[in-house]
Amino acid sequence: MIIQPKVRGFICTNAHPQGCAANVREQIAYIQSQPAIEKGPKRVLVVGASTGYGLASRITAAFACGAKTLGVFFEKPPTDKRTASAGYYNAAAFEAEAHRAGLYARSINGDAFSDSVKAQAIETIKEDLGQVDLVVYSLASPRRTDPKTGTLYSSVLKPIGKSYTAKNLNTDKLEISDITVEPASEEEITSTVKVMGGEDWELWMQALGDAGVLAENCKTVAYTYIGDKLTWPIYGHATIGKAKEDLDRAARAISTSGRAAANVAVLKALVTQSSSAIPVMPLYISLIYKVMKEEGTHEGCIEQLYRLFTEGLYTDTPRLDGHNRLRMDDRELRRETQAKIEKLWPAVTAENLFDLTDFKGYQEDFLKLFGFGVEGIDYNADTEPQVEAEFRA
Numbered sequence: 189m190i191i192q193p194k195v196r197g198f199i200c201t202n203a204h205p206q207g208c209a210a211n212v213r214e215q216i217a218y219i220q221s222q223p224a225i226e227k228g229p230k231r232v233l234v235v236g237a238s239t240g241y242g243l244a245s246r247i248t249a250a251f252a253c254g255a256k257t258l259g260v261f262f263e264k265p266p267t268d269k270r271t272a273s274a275g276y277y278n279a280a281a282f283e284a285e286a287h288r289a290g291l292y293a294r295s296i297n298g299d300a301f302s303d304s305v306k307a308q309a310i311e312t313i314k315e316d317l318g319q320v321d322l323v324v325y326s327l328a329s330p331r332r333t334d335p336k337t338g339t340l341y342s343s344v345l346k347p348i349g350k351s352y353t354a355k356n357l358n359t360d361k362l363e364i365s366d367i368t369v370e371p372a373s374e375e376e377i378t379s380t381v382k383v384m385g386g387e388d389w390e391l392w393m394q395a396l397g398d399a400g401v402l403a404e405n406c407k408t409v410a411y412t413y414i415g416d417k418l419t420w421p422i423y424g425h426a427t428i429g430k431a432k433e434d435l436d437r438a439a440r441a442i443s444t445s446g447r448a449a450a451n452v453a454v455l456k457a458l459v460t461q462s463s464s465a466i467p468v469m470p471l472y473i474s475l476i477y478k479v480m481k482e483e484g485t486h487e488g489c490i491e492q493l494y495r496l497f498t499e500g501l502y503t504d505t506p507r508l509d510g511h512n513r514l515r516m517d518d519r520e521l522r523r524e525t526q527a528k529i530e531k532l533w534p535a536v537t538a539e540n541l542f543d544l545t546d547f548k549g550y551q552e553d554f555l556k557l558f559g560f561g562v563e564g565i566d567y568n569a570d571t572e573p574q575v576e577a578e579f580r581a
């Protein structure tokens with residue numbers, strides 16, 4: 189079939205297998221251009237391993253540390269009529285590249301919130317790895333079924349306490365207008381914490397610990413975003429921020445349990461399938477791209493992850509804040525950088541969008557997430573949507 193992007197609102201409903209594979213190879217090449225991480229982990233479980241920060245974590249662990257990796261994700265396989273989701277193609281490409289490099293890599297494609305996927309992961313670790321010395325928790329999901337009660341919880345992206353009106357960019361129609369988001373109800377706040385808070389991370393660590401598959405000096409890390417004034421009302425101080433605060437509680441509980449040394453890592457804002465769904469974020473990211481590219485401080489997922497391993501997880505001098513979080517958002521949150529964005533923010537209009545912001549870079553990165561706009565790929569060529577992949581399910 190001819191595979192060209194089908195964008196609907198803030199999602200793209202198809203993906204290009206060769207484009208996705210090229211993206212994975214590009215990230216591997218970046219890691220191979222960096223010094224190897226000698227003190228890095230050797231057996232790694234990544235939950236949420238197929239796209240965004242989780243994929244970059246897996247690539248860093250494998251190609252900078254030489255680690256054997258087990259990846260867990262929830263992605264759509266291809267059919268004869270439909271392409272797979274991007275994460276499916278990414279994971280297939282990652283496994284192929286890892287195997288070519290002589291590295292163990294296996295994956296489970298299923299609901300990480302379920303008891304059965306946790307049990308499968310434990311079984312695979314026991315069979316193949318014995319134990320793991322790093323667990324990366326990088327899930328981003330709009331809903332979660334509680335495995336104990338069967339209740340389905342949905343998360344919302346809403347402010348807390350009062351409504352919030354802000355400038356918003358409609359990335360499809362290229363219109364800029366004010367949007368007002370009504371405050372979340374108590375029930376919505378609780379549900380968002382259930383989905384994106386630390387409970388499932390703790391359940392993973394409990395299950396792995398009880399099964400004896402966590403190595404003695406095992407580390408675990410979960411990811412958060414904090415941001416600054418412009419995004420606080422919809423992120424940091426909103427429902428998602430509340431859920432992310434719960435990660436701090438979970439990190440303390442996991443560390444106290446003695447199962448693993450747990451940290452939350454604060455990463456920078458980037459275009460991923462999850463962040464493009466958050467109101468205000470696309471415009472903020474377009475501005476931060478512009479400013480940080482001009483400053484020479486721009487980073488993608490893979491650059492952030494290499495720094496997380498070398499300046500956070502596997503160094504004797506990690507950059508921790510007062511809440512024991514590893515800070516990789518140091519460049520984004522520099523006072524001068526934020527001041528430039530705050531100055532540009534009120535001036536942006538639909539007419540000057542491409543001058544004042546790097547919306548072009550945002551759009552390119554967005555399409556690239558799905559394997560489109562990648563150099564060297566012929567998007568008019570007849571392309572086979574099926575790829576070889578042997579994921580457990």
Ligand code: NAD
Pocket residue numbers: 235236237238239240241242260261262263275298299300301326327328329411412413454455456457458459460461462463
């Ligand atoms: P993403 O959408 O690119 O990746 C989400 C991953 O979770 C995918 O691998 C997907 O398959 C997996 N997943 C979702 N539901 C699942 C389920 N039920 N079972 C198994 N796997 C499932 O998201 P991302 O932006 O890389 O986010 C990862 C983490 O990083 C999140 O905690 C997010 O809050 C955090 N973070 C993101 C940003 C950003 O700007 N994108 C910034 C800082 C922190």
